[in-house]
Amino acid sequence: MPKIISAAMPEIEFKARPVKGVSFYIGENVVDSITDHADIGYTENKEVLGLLIGRVLKDDEGIYVKAEDAVTSGLDADETSVRFNKDAIESLFESIDKCKGDSVVGWYHSHLGIGCFLSDVDIRTHTGVFGDEAGFAVVIDPSDSTLAAFSCGSDGPQKIRMIIMI
Numbered sequence: 216m217p218k219i220i221s222a223a224m225p226e227i228e229f230k231a232r233p234v235k236g237v238s239f240y241i242g243e244n245v246v247d248s249i250t251d252h253a254d255i256g257y258t259e260n261k262e263v264l265g266l267l268i269g270r271v272l273k274d275d276e277g278i279y280v281k282a283e284d285a286v287t288s289g290l291d292a293d294e295t296s297v298r299f300n301k302d303a304i305e306s307l308f309e310s311i312d313k314c315k316g317d318s319v320v321g322w323y324h325s326h327l328g329i330g331c332f333l334s335d336v337d338i339r340t341h342t343g344v345f346g347d348e349a350g351f352a353v354v355i356d357p358s359d360s361t362l363a364a365f366s367c368g369s370d371g372p373q374k375i376r377m378i379i380m381i
């Protein structure tokens with residue numbers, strides 16, 4: 216089973232973050248893969264969904280994460296909702312096992328033409344998986360190729376800065 220990230224994890228590597236004040240770093244390959252996935256869904260008029268796998272690090276500012284891979288699996292989706300197909304969970308975990316990183320650091324999903332934000336359902340999904348620990352939600356709108364990242368603490372969702380790593 217993959218680890219859900221948690222500030223309580225004892226063995227987090229201490230390493231200064233690349234950019235002060237930024238807690239979320241994402242590989243360019245990950246952005247390419249999730250935007251491609253969202254574009255495919257868009258042609259089928261369906262939202263898409265997946266998990267972001269990577270590493271949790273810490274420095275003097277606290278916890279930050281690097282998303283190094285995106286994984287997905289079979290989905291039940293239409294134009295306004297998406298979830299993992301029950302039969303697809305096993306293959307999802309197999310895909311996670313093949314990733315370099317060992318932590319689920321976030322998730323992504325698409326919105327079709329309504330812009331990038333976290334809906335009430337999204338917030339419930341997010342807090343159901345990550346609680347109020349650091350975990351990041353990336354929302355993509357393939358209708359105008361926009362993408363935004365959010366954290367979701369006790370004071371609700373907040374759009375955050377994200378650095379794309381080449």
Ligand SMILES: [Zn+2]
Pocket residue numbers: 324325326332333334337
């Ligand atoms: Zn949503």
